[in-house]
Amino acid sequence: MSTDSSGISFTAHYTGEVWLRQGWSDPALSTPQGRLFYQAARPLEMAARWLTGSNNELLLLQRHAIIDYWLHQALQLNPDLQVVELACGLSPRGQSFIRQYPEMTYLEADLPEMAFRKLKRLEAMGVQAKRHRVAVCNILQTEGEYSLAALAKRELQADKPVLCITEGLVNYFTLPVISRFWQSLAQMLSTFPQGRYLTDLYPDFSWHPHLRWVRPLKNILAWATEAEVSLHFADEQQIRQHMRSLGFADCQVHVPESYYGWLEDLPILPVPSLVRVVDCSL
Ligand SMILES: C[S@@+](CC[C@H](N)C(=O)[O-])C[C@H]1O[C@@H](n2cnc3c(N)ncnc32)[C@H](O)[C@@H]1O
Structure with missing residues (x-):
């Protein structure tokens, strides 16, 4: 199996620009590519919103806000997370959280080129390198210095709780491929006093009125990123069962509609949301 998924990396420029335009990021994390992709996608995003009431950007904002919410909750319980x-x-999340929680540490990781880019930009912003670090990790590598196991061994303290996040990643892989990563993640987290995992996920809910729009877009994204973009799971019960079968003791699925009206900054859609936040613990 190829472990090169670097074709996906350009999408981070687009999401980075979305966070900035929403006022959630710092201009130091904006790139010329991000600005270009953002402008290029405007007509499509606006047309999608006009035609369906939703679009990619609104779903990005929903997933980001819900992950942030649960990370804040986790830090209330474990300030030394x-x-x-x-x-x-x-993503600006590391920078934003590290400023608010003095006892936490934040480790960001990505493929080599993106990790290097992030590190340079964080350095320019004057991050506190001891508490906020950037490393290389390829989630497809099961061994070697860029594997998840090596990252954990090298960078994390064995006696403190760990919360792992992936955002905008899992749907770029088929279920068997991403499940291998999830299994090694559950295994890695089980070696810490507490382990938790938060991720967004775009499901394959056949009842959803927008899937007929999403399926052709999925093929375009697969072509552009050279990835096997896939929608996973026919319902929420399947998500929970699958994550438990991979070694997580508990799994909850957060639905954006449950946060409407009380979670600040969460866009409210007039149609059912097509994103979920999956919250697993050990
Ligand atoms: C859609 S972007 C999401 C970036 C960020 N999480 C956000 O939401 O703004 C996908 C990210 O996955 C990274 N990526 C792709 N394949 C990867 C892999 N095998 N291991 C680790 N990161 C990977 C890319 O470099 C890119 O930064």
Whole structure:
């Protein structure tokens, strides 16, 4: 199996620009590519919103806000949490949380080129390198210095809880491929006093009125990223069962509609949301 999924990396420029335009990021994390992709996607995003009431950007904002919410909750319980954000791209989350929680540590990781880019930009912003680090990790590598196991051994303290995040990653892989990663993640997290995993996920709910629009877009994205873009799971029960079968003791699936009206900054859609946040613990 190929472990080169670097074709996906350009999408981080686009999401990075979305976070910035929403006021959630720092201009230092904006790139010329991100600005270009953002402008190029405007007509499509606006047309989608006009035609369907939703679009990709609104779903990105929903997933990001819900992951942030649960990370805040986790830090209330464990202020010394070690957060590991895999496939971090140009997300501002590390920078934003490290400023608010003085006892936590934040480890961002991505493929070599993106990790290097992120590190340079964080350095320019003057991050506190001891508490906020950037490393290389390829979630497809099961061994070697870029594997998840090596990252954990090298970078994390064995006696403190760990919360791992992936955002905008899992749907770029088929279920068998991403399940191998999930299994090794569950195994890795089980070696810490507490382990938790938060990820967004776009399911394959046949009842959803937008799937007929999403399926052709999925093929375009697969072509552009050279990845096997896939929608996973026919319902929420399947998500929970699958994650438990891979070694997680508990799995909850967060539905954006449950957060409407009380979670600040969460866009409210007039149609059912097509994103979920999966919350697994050990
Ligand atoms: C859609 S971007 C998401 C970036 C960020 N999480 C966000 O939401 O803004 C996907 C990210 O996955 C990273 N990526 C792709 N394949 C990866 C792999 N095998 N291991 C780790 N990261 C990977 C890319 O470099 C890119 O930064």
